[in-house]
Amino acid sequence: MRYTKEHKQQTKQRIIATAGRRLKRDGIDGSGVATLMKDAGLTNGTLYAYFTSKDELVTTAVADQMRAQHENIVAHAAPGRAGLEQIVRWYFSPEQRDSIDDGCPNAALLDEIARSTDPTRQAYTDGALILIDDFAARLAPHDPPSARLKALGLLGMMAGTLQLSRALTDRQLADQLLEQGIRNALVLLDAERHN
Amino acid sequence: MRYTKEHKQQTKQRIIATAGRRLKRDGIDGSGVATLMKDAGLTNGTLYAYFTSKDELVTTAVADQMRAQHENIVAHAAPGRAGLEQIVRWYFSPEQRDSIDDGCPNAALLDEIARSTDPTRQAYTDGALILIDDFAARLAPHDPPSARLKALGLLGMMAGTLQLSRALTDRQLADQLLEQGIRNALVLLDAERHN
């Protein structure tokens, strides 16, 4: 094990990444400090060498999850509307629904974030704006701000539909809902400018 | 204080109702047994005279919340499509967004329910089916089953959009999103049969 500033930075990044996965899997209240640190191969006390509190780790992990979702998925899609359709089809795939750790932070945590501290809600808001500004640029390349609300509405619709598909015990109905989600997203993408 | 079977039944109903409010406010993991019982004017130990476990109370409260949302709001709306529009406008009002205890259990708890035990998920699923069957009957009076998926998609979209409006720290943006939610819901209501 090296003993450098880069090493410490890498460890911090590892804590943030594994915490993001754990938080999505077990929820914020459902993830204890000992578990969060064990996931990164460390012991409970180490958290406070990197963060002032569990809440600060949660806030950082939420910000990182949003950034990662944009960087790894949204920004990689084809340009314009075609890319949005790609994103929507990926989002409503059974694989993405069933892989909660690697899945969408919005769907996994949105109602808990709404109950969280201001810093966490702010980090989430900042992350959501990155996503929807990307959406908006695809919807209205010549005037992205005009499509911001449409993008925001799309994000809410996508997260809620995925949550519902995860909550239902009827697997067949849950699968059909994913297909309905794709249809609905496409309807909203193509809705009149003023709708 | 009377001492009859009806009294015990009333107390149980009171526990279920106050627990529903508390769970929506603080989340499932965020609501302790002592708090849940104190809300009903009782002490921690009493829970086990009414339920076998906290989880059974949670399951019962979720079922009750879904039933109450149907009975008190959805079933009271005007018949047909006009009623759906009424429901949507009520749902996306700032008042309903800001009154979390009295608000929608889907928006408050959906991602936590997706992580819950099977009985809780089953109770939620049963409740959601009551809601969407009502929606479907309004969408397609002559063939309700054909509109089930559309109704389910509408429910997911409504819950997710409301959660997002609650999570954002930018109040103005959150308010605009509610208006966008109304527009989007109406677009989905009026979408072609096969979309």
Add this chain to the structure above:
DNA sequence: TGTACATCAGTGAACGCGCGTTCACTGATGTAC
């Protein structure tokens, strides 16, 4: 009508346990000479 008793809704202390946080310590590393 008055008294003794059975019922039972509700109490609240106690259980073991995990929570978030603190802190004295370990031991591997890089550096000084």
Add this chain to the structure above:
DNA sequence: TGTACATCAGTGAACGCGCGTTCACTGATGTAC
């Protein structure tokens, strides 16, 4: 090159506290006679 020392990432026991659950008990009620 070899040795002494300073640095510091990480450990893990301990803190007070709240968790879900159990259970011996209280005391108000309805009932029996």
